Amino acid sequence: MSTEVVYLKEHINHDSSGHPENAKRLHAIINEIEKTFFYKDLVFIDPKILPEEMLLHVHSDEMIQQVKDISFEGGGWIDMDTYVCEQSYDIARLAAGGLVQISKDVLKGKADNAFALVRPPGHHATKGRSMGFCLFNNVAIAADEIARNGKKVLIFDHDVHHGNGTQDIFYDRKDVMYQSFHLYPHYPGTGDTSEIGIDPGEGYTINAPLSHGNGDKAISTLLDKIFIPISHQFKPDIIFFSAGYDSHNSDMLGGLKLTANFFGKIVAQFQDIQPKIVCTLEGGYNLDWMGKCIVSQLGVMTKQPMNISDSTVESSNADDIIATLKSELKNHWVL
Numbered sequence: 001m002s003t004e005v006v007y008l009k010e011h012i013n014h015d016s017s018g019h020p021e022n023a024k025r026l027h028a029i030i031n032e033i034e035k036t037f038f039y040k041d042l043v044f045i046d047p048k049i050l051p052e053e054m055l056l057h058v059h060s061d062e063m064i065q066q067v068k069d070i071s072f073e074g075g076g077w078i079d080m081d082t083y084v085c086e087q088s089y090d091i092a093r094l095a096a097g098g099l100v101q102i103s104k105d106v107l108k109g110k111a112d113n114a115f116a117l118v119r120p121p122g123h124h125a126t127k128g129r130s131m132g133f134c135l136f137n138n139v140a141i142a143a144d145e146i147a148r149n150g151k152k153v154l155i156f157d158h159d160v161h162h163g164n165g166t167q168d169i170f171y172d173r174k175d176v177m178y179q180s181f182h183l184y185p186h187y188p189g190t191g192d193t194s195e196i197g198i199d200p201g202e203g204y205t206i207n208a209p210l211s212h213g214n215g216d217k218a219i220s221t222l223l224d225k226i227f228i229p230i231s232h233q234f235k236p237d238i239i240f241f242s243a244g245y246d247s248h249n250s251d252m253l254g255g256l257k258l259t260a261n262f263f264g265k266i267v268a269q270f271q272d273i274q275p276k277i278v279c280t281l282e283g284g285y286n287l288d289w290m291g292k293c294i295v296s297q298l299g300v301m302t303k304q305p306m307n308i309s310d311s312t313v314e315s316s317n318a319d320d321i322i323a324t325l326k327s328e329l330k331n332h333w334v335l
C-alpha cells in the first residue's frame with residue numbers, strides 16, 4: 001500500500017503576496033501533513049517538467065505563448081485575477097508534469113493512489129485562455145495523456161468554483177467524464193445543470209450548481225443519487241479529484257458548508273468504484289483549514305483515517321437540483 005505525493009518546491013517562485021492564491025497555501029498544507037502519524041508512510045517525489053509540446057495537446061499555441069512571453073518579460077498579469085511571475089512558465093509546467101507522473105504511477109500500479117501538492121491551480125484554464133488564478137489546466141493535461149492511451153478517466157471537481165476550463169476541454173468527449181458541484185451563481189458563472197456535453201460527449205459532463213448554505217448533507221444526497229450511480233455505469237480506469245477546499249465552510253472565497261471530514265468521505269465513496277485515485281490541488285484559501293481537509297483525504301488514501309473536529313450549520317438542500325439532473329440525464333444514465 002503506497003500513497004505518492006508530488007511536492008513542487010519551486011512553487012515559492014510563483015507568488016504574489018496579498019493575492020489569495022499565494023505560496024503560503026502550500027506551506028500551510030505541508031505543516032499540517034507533517035503533524036500526522038501517516039506522514040512517514042507517504043512517498044514524496046519531485047516533479048519532472050512537462051515538455052512544451054505536451055501543452056499543445058490541450059491548449060492553443062497563442063495561450064501558451066502568452067504565458068511564456070509574460071514570464072520572460074519578468075512577470076505581469078493575464079487578467080485582473082491571474083498573475084505570472086518570471087519563473088511561472090516553468091513552474092506551471094512542473095505542476096502539470098508532476099501530476100502526469102503520479103497519475104502514470106497509479107495507473108501502472110507503482111503507487112496505489114497519489115496527491116499532487118502543486119501550484120498554480122488549473123481547472124479554470126480553458127483550451128485558449130489562462131484565467132481564475134490558473135495558467136495551464138493540470139488535471140486536463142494529465143487526464144488527456146491517460147485517455148489518449150485508451151483509458152477512461154473520471155474527473156470529480158469539489159472546488160467551490162465550477163471548473164469551466166476542464167469542462168471546455170472535454171465537452172465533446174466521452175473518454176473523459178467531468179463531474180462538479182459548485183456554488184451558483186458564483187465565479188466563473190458556468191456550470192448550469194443543462195450543460196451536459198455535446199456530440200459524442202453528450203451526457204459526460206455533469207454539473208450540480210448549488211445555492212449558499214449547502215453542505216455535507218446535500219452533497220451526500222447528490223453523491224448517492226447522481227454522481228456515484230453515473231460513475232458506476234461509466235466504469236473509469238482512473239479517477240482524478242480537482243481538489244479545491246474553498247468549498248469548506250470557513251473559506252473566504254466560498255459559500256458552501258462542507259466540513260473537513262467530508263472531503264475524506266468523498267474519496268472513500270469513489271474508492272469503491274475505482275481505487276486508482278489521484279488528487280490535485282485547485283483552490284482553498286483558509287490557511288487554517290485547507291491542510292486539515294487534505295489530511296482527511298490522505299487519511300482515507302493511506303487507510304489511516306483521521307477524525308477532525310469541525311462543525312457547521314447547513315441551511316439548504318439539493319432536492320431540486322437532483323430532480324433537474326435526473327431529467328436532464330435520463331437519456332444517458334439509469335438514475
Ligand SMILES: [Zn+2]
Nearest residue numbers: 159161246283
Ligand atoms: Zn475555487
